[in-house]
Amino acid sequence: MPGRxxxxxxxxxxPGADCNLEMLRLVTVIVCPLAIWGCFALWYRAPGxxxxxxxxxxxxxxxxxxxxxxxxxxxxxxxxxIFAAAFCALLLWWRRLLPSNDRVWADxxxxxxxxxxxxxxVVLRNVxxxxxxxxxxxxxxxxxxxYDLDRLASVDLIVxxxxxxxxxxxxxxxxxxxxDQVVFSVEIRREKDEEFSAIGGFFKxxxxxxxxxxxxxxxxxxxxxxxxxxxxxHLRIPVAAMRSLxxxxxxxANRLVRTPRFYNTVTVNCTTLVHQMMNHIVxxxxxxxxxxxxxxxxxxxxxxxxxxxxxxxxxxRSIGRITExxxxxxxxxxxxxxxxxxxxxxx
Numbered sequence: 274m275p276g277r278x279x280x281x282x283x284x285x286x287x288p289g290a291d292c293n294l295e296m297l298r299l300v301t302v303i304v305c306p307l308a309i310w311g312c313f314a315l316w317y318r319a320p321g322x323x324x325x326x327x328x329x330x331x332x333x334x335x336x337x338x339x340x341x342x343x344x345x346x347x348x349x350x351x352x353x354x355i356f357a358a359a360f361c362a363l364l365l366w367w368r369r370l371l372p373s374n375d376r377v378w379a380d381x382x383x384x385x386x387x388x389x390x391x392x393x394x395v396v397l398r399n400v401x402x403x404x405x406x407x408x409x410x411x412x413x414x415x416x417x418x419x420y421d422l423d424r425l426a427s428v429d430l431i432v433x434x435x436x437x438x439x440x441x442x443x444x445x446x447x448x449x450x451x452x453d454q455v456v457f458s459v460e461i462r463r464e465k466d467e468e469f470s471a472i473g474g475f476f477k478x479x480x481x482x483x484x485x486x487x488x489x490x491x492x493x494x495x496x497x498x499x500x501x502x503x504x505x506x507h508l509r510i511p512v513a514a515m516r517s518l519x520x521x522x523x524x525x526a527n528r529l530v531r532t533p534r535f536y537n538t539v540t541v542n543c544t545t546l547v548h549q550m551m552n553h554i555v556x557x558x559x560x561x562x563x564x565x566x567x568x569x570x571x572x573x574x575x576x577x578x579x580x581x582x583x584x585x586x587x588x589x590r591s592i593g594r595i596t597e598x599x600x601x602x603x604x605x606x607x608x609x610x611x612x613x614x615x616x617x618x619x620x
Contacts, residue, residue, distance in 0.1 A: 301341065304356060308337035311363050317476040318370055333363075372480050372533035379463045384415050386485040387530050388523035393422040395523060400455065402487040404604075405498045418485075422516050424450040427619075430506045430579075431456070431595075433495045434568060440471075441568040442495070443543045446488060446505075447519055454488045454609045457522040459543040461536045474538030481536040483526035483546075489608045496599040504593045505612065506571055507619050508579050514554050521550040539565055581619055592616055 312330050319329040336359065343352025374385065384399040397418050404412040427448035432441045446456045461469060461479040470478060484491075495501040510518070525546065536542065544567040552558040563573040575586045584592070595612040602611035 301344065304337065304341060304344065307356075307360055308334070308341075311337070311360065313472070313476055314363070314367055317470075317473050317478045318367075367477075370477050372477075372535045374480070374530070374533045376480075377465045379465055379467070380411075380413060382460055382462045382482055382484065385462075385482055385530050386526045388485075388526060390520060390523065395420045395422060395519070397455070397485050397523070400485045400487065401490055403490045403494070405490070405494045408498055418455065420447075420449065420453075420455065420519075422519065425512065425515050425519060426450050428508045428510060428515050428518065430508055430571065430574060431492065431503060432506075432568065432571060433492075433501045433503045435495075435499065435501045437568070439566040439568045441570070442501075443547060443567055443570060444491060445518070445522070445547060447515070448609075452610065456486050456488055456491050457526075458484045458486060458491055459546050460484045471538050474536055474542075477535045479536040481529060481534045481541060483522060483529055485522075485526070488612075489604065492595075492612065493599060493603070493608065496596050497603060502594070502596050503599065504571070504590060505595045505616060506574070506580055506589060506593050507616065508574070509581065509619055510579065514551075517554045518550060521554065525550065543567065544570055581617065583617075583620075 311333050315329040315333055316326055319326045337356070340352050340356040340359075343349070343355070346352070381401070381403065384401075386397060386399045386401075388395055388397045390396075397420065400416045400418045402414040402416050404414070406412075425447060429446040429448065431444040431446055433444065434441045442458070444456050444458045446454050448454050460482045461474065462482040463469065463479060467478070473479065492503060496503050534541065539545075544564050548558060548564050558577060561573050563569040571580070571590065572586055574580055575589070580586070580589055592615055598612045598614060599608070602608045605611060
């Protein structure tokens with residue numbers, strides 16, 4: 274009829290639509306990270322050749338995508354249940370991946386350091402003392418060495434950089450009154466065909482090893498052969514703590530010989546193990562982001578009073594840069610003394 278107003282109606286969404294949409298978003302947020310984790314786990318640890326690992330990753334990714342599509346359909350519950358069952362099976366396989374000391378290892382980590390103590394005398398077996406000509410050309414030497422803890426005189430922190438400033442490898446060198454030095458390095462234990470991968474370190478790709486080595490081996494390898502940039506810092510710790518730290522390294526090495534362990538890029542690495550041992554010895558060492566970003570570790574050690582307070586951290590870093598001195602000294606019998614030239618003794 275003329276003049277009659279039309280009534281406008283709003284079409285409502287089906288009851289529960291908003292709730293279903295929120296549930297879909299929540300499930301997607303959960304499923305996507307789990308699917309991505311599964312891809313990485315299969316890429317780094319699926320058995321077989323590279324082609325088989327690629328196939329495993331592709332199949333898992335396709336399955337996960339199919340489940341995501343199912344979750345957006347009326348069969349959400351069925352899709353969720355199937356994905357949950359498949360992921361539980363993947364986790365079961367993952368938990369059954371155990372570390373081992375019985376593999377075909379790369380030459381530089383083929384043996385594991387172990388030690389025994391009798392009174393103040395410590396015998397270290399499998400101390401590495403390679404003569405490196407290049408990363409692929411070297412003379413292998415594994416030695417048994419004897420140390421008198423009564424003559425332990427110093428502990429040095431050595432930080433070796435190869436990429437960005439935040440990432441570095443940490444070594445601890447113990448010095449004795451006769452001028453002898455032995456370095457402990459927490460190393461990934463690579464198999465013959467493996468190369469280091471920071472991401473792989475999250476996915477059980479490598480075992481863990483505590484390696485004792487001669488400075489002309491482990492430091493020269495980094496500065497002269499690999500082209501890394503190294504810095505040395507004298508640590509201010511009591512003699513009793515030095516001895517305890519030395520013995521803690523020996524015990525940690527022996528423990529890994531008895532019970533293999535996986536390396537982890539963040540939680541079980543060259544920095545966190547040192548922190549755990551030192552915290553056990555001196556106590557009350559705070560947790561800090563620099564324990565993860567190991568390139569910044571000297572700043573952490575300086576902050577807790579472990580470095581020479583007569584100098585700023587910048588000054589200690591400058592005088593402690595040993596890269597050029599190591600390259601100049603090269604194979605010299607006085608390598609350890611040469612790299613410490615200009616680094617002030619602690620008082």
